[in-house]
Amino acid sequence: MSDEDTRAQTEGAGNAKRRTPSFLKYLVLFVLILVAVVVWFFLRAPVPEAQPEPVLPVNTIRATVGNLDRSITLDSYVGSDSVVTVLPKVSGTLIALNADVGTLLKAGEVVAKIDPEPYQIALNQAKAVYDGAASVYDRQKQLFAGGATSQANYDQAKTQYENARSQYELAKLHLSYTTIVSPVDGTVIRRHVSNGALVSQSVPIVTVSNTHALVVKVNVPETYARTFEDNRAAMPISASIPAMGSERYRLRIRNIAPAIDVTTKTFSVECEIEGNTDGILPGMFAQVSFVLERRREVPMLPYGVLVGGDTLWYVAANGTAEYFEFTPSYHNDEYFQIPEKYEGYVFILAGQHFLSAGSPVKASNSTQVLK
Numbered sequence: 001m002s003d004e005d006t007r008a009q010t011e012g013a014g015n016a017k018r019r020t021p022s023f024l025k026y027l028v029l030f031v032l033i034l035v036a037v038v039v040w041f042f043l044r045a046p047v048p049e050a051q052p053e054p055v056l057p058v059n060t061i062r063a064t065v066g067n068l069d070r071s072i073t074l075d076s077y078v079g080s081d082s083v084v085t086v087l088p089k090v091s092g093t094l095i096a097l098n099a100d101v102g103t104l105l106k107a108g109e110v111v112a113k114i115d116p117e118p119y120q121i122a123l124n125q126a127k128a129v130y131d132g133a134a135s136v137y138d139r140q141k142q143l144f145a146g147g148a149t150s151q152a153n154y155d156q157a158k159t160q161y162e163n164a165r166s167q168y169e170l171a172k173l174h175l176s177y178t179t180i181v182s183p184v185d186g187t188v189i190r191r192h193v194s195n196g197a198l199v200s201q202s203v204p205i206v207t208v209s210n211t212h213a214l215v216v217k218v219n220v221p222e223t224y225a226r227t228f229e230d231n232r233a234a235m236p237i238s239a240s241i242p243a244m245g246s247e248r249y250r251l252r253i254r255n256i257a258p259a260i261d262v263t264t265k266t267f268s269v270e271c272e273i274e275g276n277t278d279g280i281l282p283g284m285f286a287q288v289s290f291v292l293e294r295r296r297e298v299p300m301l302p303y304g305v306l307v308g309g310d311t312l313w314y315v316a317a318n319g320t321a322e323y324f325e326f327t328p329s330y331h332n333d334e335y336f337q338i339p340e341k342y343e344g345y346v347f348i349l350a351g352q353h354f355l356s357a358g359s360p361v362k363a364s365n366s367t368q369v370l371k
Contacts, residue, residue: 057364058351060315063299063343069236070293070332074218078241078284081213081272084184085192086111089177091200092118094193099206101191105182112205114178119171126171130164137161186210189282209282214273215254218288219266227292228256228269236291237271243284250274251288299343300335304350312338313352314345315363321348321355 092114099111140157143149190207193199216239220228228235237251251271260267271288273280305312306328313323328336348361355361 055360055362056321056351056355058315058321058355058361059349060346060363061301061305061349062346063301063338065297065299065343068295068298068300068330068332068335068337069291070295070330071289071291072220072224073287073289074220076216076218076239076286076288078273078280078282078286079215079217080186080209080211080282081215082184082186082210083189083207083282084182084186084209085204085207086180086182087201087204088112088114088180088199089201090114090119090174092178092198094195094197094199094205097191097193097195097205099182099188099191101188103188105184105186105188105208107182107185109182110179111182112180114180114199116175116178119175119178123168123171123175126164126168130161130168133157133161133164180205182208184208184210185212187281211277211280211282214277214280214282216251216271216273216286216288218269218271219261219264220269220290222260222265222267224290224292225260225267228253228267228290231292232256236294237288239271239273239286239288241280241284241286244279249277249280295330295337298330298337299340300337301347302335302349303331305347305352306336307352312342313348313355315348315361319360319362320357321352321359321361322357323352323355 094112095115096113097111099105105111137157137160140149140154144151144154186208188206189209192204192206197203199205232253235253237253238248239251240246240248251273254270254272256270257268301312306326307313307323310325310327311323312326313321316322326338328338330337346363348355351361351364
């Protein structure tokens with residue numbers, strides 16, 4: 001490299017060094033101006049106003065004071081106090097059947113008749129034998145009293161007479177059995193044979209149910225055994241029978257099984273339906289409710305108010321939603337008891353699932369009171 005080239009490079013580097021401070025000065029000035037403009041626009045932009053928190057609509061309710069029953073409802077079927085299958089006491093041909101399904105019978109009323117002719121013939125024969133034996137016996141008794149016959153002849157005549165009398169009485173009884181009567185008051189719930197059938201002591205004629213004394217047998221879980229024993233006399237019991245409409249029937253306990261069924265872990269409770277049972281038939285489905293405990297004049301709320309099983313929301317005096325934790329200790333399937341100090345609270349019945357503490361709320365309905 002020549003001396004001239006070396007001098008040229010040295011002069012160029014010096015000029016570059018002299019230009020650098022000026023460039024930086026302008027760059028810094030430009031940045032400061034840009035920042036100033038941005039700040040100016042930011043300060044002049046309007047500040048948005050704070051939006052008020054929305055007021056949420058809710059349905060509210062107040063507690064009511066009344067009787068709160070703790071009860072259980074169990075399924076059962078209506079039965080009869082007595083169900084009797086009428087069987088003939090003699091064999092023969094059925095010549096008349098006066099009862100059909102649904103027929104109301106009184107005790108002693110004729111249900112059916114068996115052909116009596118064979119039994120009438122047997123009775124006539126037995127009577128003839130009886131009359132002959134009675135005549136011989138009377139004769140031997142007179143002779144024996146006069147010493148004209150032996151003790152053996154007298155005893156033989158007496159024995160024959162007594163046997164004939166027994167056969168005669170039996171023949172009369174058999175003839176009476178050809179008329180079949182109902183042993184109980186009730187309704188025919190099944191007819192087993194028809195006219196003309198050949199029947200015997202093992203062939204049922206009709207089944208009669210006593211519909212004036214109807215019962216239900218309920219299998220109750222063993223956990224309630226002590227409660228039933230302690231309160232059986234005063235326990236309110238009612239039943240609904242869907243086939244009979246909306247009417248409820250009062251029941252009373254007749255007996256409680258003294259043992260627990262080891263298979264089902266239940267015990268049987270038999271209850272009698274009281275009052276008018278017209279129209280109720282054995283076999284109808286029934287739902288039986290037992291009041292295990294009754295608390296009178298207590299404040300209570302419906303379960304719809306309770307969130308998660310342990311939280312109650314209410315409207316505070318300032319119109320905001322607040323809550324407190326609460327776990328019911330006494331309740332039934334629909335309502336639970338609350339302490340008296342909460343009677344005046346306005347509880348949130350619907351809409352509480354979307355609230356947070358302090359949220360402003362407005363009742364979209366007039367505050368309900370439980371009836």
